[in-house]
Amino acid sequence: MTTTIQVNDTLIKELEETARAMVAPGKGILAADESNPTIKKRFDTINVESTEENRRFYREMLFTTPGIEDHISGVILFDETLRQSAENGTPFSKILSDKGIIPGIKVDKGLTTIPNTMDETVTQGLDGLSERLDEYRALGARFAKWRAVIQIGTHQPSQLSLALNAHSLARYAAICQSKGIVPIIEPEILINGSHTLERCERAAQVTLDRVFEELILQRVVLEGMILKPSMVTPGDKCPEQVDPKIVAQSTIKIFKRSVPAAVPGIAFLSGGQSSKLATLHLNAMNKDKHLPWELSFSYGRALQEDCLAAWKGERANKGMAQKVLFHRAKCNGAARFGEYSSEIENQ
Ligand code: 13P
Numbered sequence: 431m432t433t434t435i436q437v438n439d440t441l442i443k444e445l446e447e448t449a450r451a452m453v454a455p456g457k458g459i460l461a462a463d464e465s466n467p468t469i470k471k472r473f474d475t476i477n478v479e480s481t482e483e484n485r486r487f488y489r490e491m492l493f494t495t496p497g498i499e500d501h502i503s504g505v506i507l508f509d510e511t512l513r514q515s516a517e518n519g520t521p522f523s524k525i526l527s528d529k530g531i532i533p534g535i536k537v538d539k540g541l542t543t544i545p546n547t548m549d550e551t552v553t554q555g556l557d558g559l560s561e562r563l564d565e566y567r568a569l570g571a572r573f574a575k576w577r578a579v580i581q582i583g584t585h586q587p588s589q590l591s592l593a594l595n596a597h598s599l600a601r602y603a604a605i606c607q608s609k610g611i612v613p614i615i616e617p618e619i620l621i622n623g624s625h626t627l628e629r630c631e632r633a634a635q636v637t638l639d640r641v642f643e644e645l646i647l648q649r650v651v652l653e654g655m656i657l658k659p660s661m662v663t664p665g666d667k668c669p670e671q672v673d674p675k676i677v678a679q680s681t682i683k684i685f686k687r688s689v690p691a692a693v694p695g696i697a698f699l700s701g702g703q704s705s706k707l708a709t710l711h712l713n714a715m716n717k718d719k720h721l722p723w724e725l726s727f728s729y730g731r732a733l734q735e736d737c738l739a740a741w742k743g744e745r746a747n748k749g750m751a752q753k754v755l756f757h758r759a760k761c762n763g764a765a766r767f768g769e770y771s772s773e774i775e776n777q
Pocket of ligand 1: 461700702732
């Protein structure tokens with residue numbers, strides 16, 4: 431006997447509603463899904479030991495920030511965090527959903543090198559994904575994230591890297607949707623390198639074209655997904671850096687060519703940009719009032735960096751660190767409307 435796994439109409443409706451809520455106007459996503467090795471790196475910058483309790487305390491501080499729900503629609507969690515609770519015993523997923531913030535979960539298992547390439551990578555985690563999603567949904571998650579990494583270099587990205595990463599992103603997305611989980615599809619083009627803006631435009635174009643070709647082939651419901659890409663920028667070591675207006679123009683030009691209007695929203699990653707620059711770029715893009723999709727944020731470092739620095743691992747700094755996080759979220763909330771300004775930044 432054969433069984434058919436199909437995304438039915440009720441599920442599609444739920445996926446579409448969740449996806450639209452994730453990119454609600456004036457709001458964006460907080461990426462707090464650092465794996466344990468990554469959060470250790472972040473804690474090292476403020477000399478805080480990465481113990482399970484310190485990670486729990488830090489995430490509780492983020493999620494209970496007063497008013498954060500005004501500017502944050504969803505939070506991406508790491509496996510450990512989705513299983514943790516606040517000091518008063520309430521699970522984090524409930525703390526978030528009680529505030530109207532949608533809990534999400536990082537489901538990829540990191541990168542592995544692709545044989546026969548110059549150290550290009552593909553993302554692992556498809557084996558057992560379906561069963562893991564059942565558990566994550568029961569724990570309260572309504573969306574997921576999978577990060578693929580594309581690098582620009584000599585003969586890079588290769589056709590092989592583009593094909594494998596597009597294929598696994600689409601496999602992941604189709605599996606998520608069959609479980610009623612909205613997939614965040616993250617093909618991150620690394621900012622590292624001396625490449626020009628034009629080089630990044632070409633890499634973004636081929637990457638997005640390959641990703642959408644696979645998504646359509648694998649029958650992913652475009653209305654029930656969110657794209658999480660890098661902005662189109664020169665490499666961080668390129669001598670010719672450009673104005674946020676140019677970044678906005680290039681990004682919108684490439685995305686209009688490759689991202690179907692059926693996709694409800696594009697939530698950019700910050701990828702190593704400073705907090706303020708990430709806000710300025712988003713703001714510049716949202717000055718354009720004729721876009722087919724919501725242009726939002728799903729920042730990790732650009733939302734958390736200032737807050738981490740204010741916290742310094744001291745309980746006494748909790749209130750101040752929360753104010754700093756709220757401020758960053760508010761600035762990005764204003765950038766969702768193209769209304770960010772130095773007055774808002776300096777309030
Ligand atoms: P950054 O905004 O720090 O790039 O993190 C976003 C993210 O989720 C990367 O996978």
